[in-house]
Amino acid sequence: MSDEYRFPVDLTSILLFASALGETNPIYYDEEHAARTPLGGVIAPPTFSIASAHWNPDHPLRGVRRIPRPGHAPASGRPAGGPEPGGGGGPNLTRVLHGEQRFEYHRPLRPGMVLHASSHPGKSWAKEGRRGGQMRFSERITEYRDGNGELVVTETSVGIVTGKAVES
Amino acid sequence: MSNPKLRCEDLSVGDQREAVVVENLSRTQIVQYAGASGDFNPIHHDETFATGAAGYPSVFAHGMLTMGLTGKLLTDWLGDGVLRSFGVRFVSQVWPGDTLTARGTVRSVEDRGDDGLVSIDLVTVNQKGEPVVTGSATALLARSR
Numbered sequence: 117m118s119d120e121y122r123f124p125v126d127l128t129s130i131l132l133f134a135s136a137l138g139e140t141n142p143i144y145y146d147e148e149h150a151a152r153t154p155l156g157g158v159i160a161p162p163t164f165s166i167a168s169a170h171w172n173p174d175h176p177l178r179g180v181r182r183i184p185r186p187g188h189a190p191a192s193g194r195p196a197g198g199p200e201p202g203g204g205g206g207p208n209l210t211r212v213l214h215g216e217q218r219f220e221y222h223r224p225l226r227p228g229m230v231l232h233a234s235s236h237p238g239k240s241w242a243k244e245g246r247r248g249g250q251m252r253f254s255e256r257i258t259e260y261r262d263g264n265g266e267l268v269v270t271e272t273s274v275g276i277v278t279g280k281a282v283e284s
Numbered sequence: 285m286s287n288p289k290l291r292c293e294d295l296s297v298g299d300q301r302e303a304v305v306v307e308n309l310s311r312t313q314i315v316q317y318a319g320a321s322g323d324f325n326p327i328h329h330d331e332t333f334a335t336g337a338a339g340y341p342s343v344f345a346h347g348m349l350t351m352g353l354t355g356k357l358l359t360d361w362l363g364d365g366v367l368r369s370f371g372v373r374f375v376s377q378v379w380p381g382d383t384l385t386a387r388g389t390v391r392s393v394e395d396r397g398d399d400g401l402v403s404i405d406l407v408t409v410n411q412k413g414e415p416v417v418t419g420s421a422t423a424l425l426a427r428s429r
Binding site for chain 1: 285286287305306313316317319320321322323324325326327337338339346347348349351352353355356358359360364365367368369370371372373374
């Protein structure tokens with residue numbers, strides 16, 4: 117996983133994300149409405165920073181995308197975790213679960229911000245699952261800072277790797 | 285800077301708010317979320333992969349879609365830009381056709397001078413009443429003077 121990358125935020129990305137949540141709140145797309153509120157402009161929905169995956173050159177679940185990291189040659193072959201089951205050298209997608217997610221909000225995330233994402237591993241632990249064999253948990257913490265170096269959002273994600281596919 | 289819908293004295297410990305955040309979840313919405321979020325794990329959109337290699341009964345929603353839907357309860361209730369934290373555990377899968385109801389309960393209201401920090405316990409359940417996410421959030425709301 118890449119530790120650092122840029123995340124430029126724009127109105128269209130926020131609109132697409134809010135749309136996918138079935139949102140109707142105009143604060144996420146209507147610039148004139150948003151300008152009349154105390155926020156003074158459009159902001160992103162609370163979970164929007166997760167869409168920085170589009171800008172993470174090493175994101176393992178990027179489908180067919182091949183756009184490389186700046187200054188690097190295009191990736192050859194099928195991307196890790198691409199459309200072919202279990203393809204590439206990425207995680208085995210049938211065994212990886214998203215266990216927990218937390219956000220801490222420091223200031224509103226707005227279109228026009230060019231965020232700097234920086235991530236590092238947190239705690240890791242293991243326990244026996246009832247249905248999935250041994251489960252390994254690992255935290256990943258990502259800090260998003262604006263152009264002035266001020267924290268905008270901090271994300272903590274807990275991934276779980278299971279011993280076998282989890283039956284629901 | 286925020287656009288609150290409430291003042292902190294409008295909320296008391298034990299107050300609840302509940303809302304249906306998605307009805308009869310469609311595969312289209314799951315695909316739309318994949319595109320918007322950039323998470324193209326085929327387990328969420330490729331039925332052949334989900335039922336074959338992975339052994340699930342069908343594709344299922346991204347946990348983050350369920351979290352985003354749960355977030356609608358918070359922003360519709362409390363306002364825009366007021367959240368200070370939002371965290372969930374993903375406890376059960378969400379399947380196409382599911383209807384989800386999110387419920388928030390005020391756990392505490394803490395005095396912060398001109399503001400109050402409100403802590404909310406969260407649970408989102410499916411149409412069978414089974415929890416799919418549990419969690420909590422905090423929001424900073426101004427006090428009347």
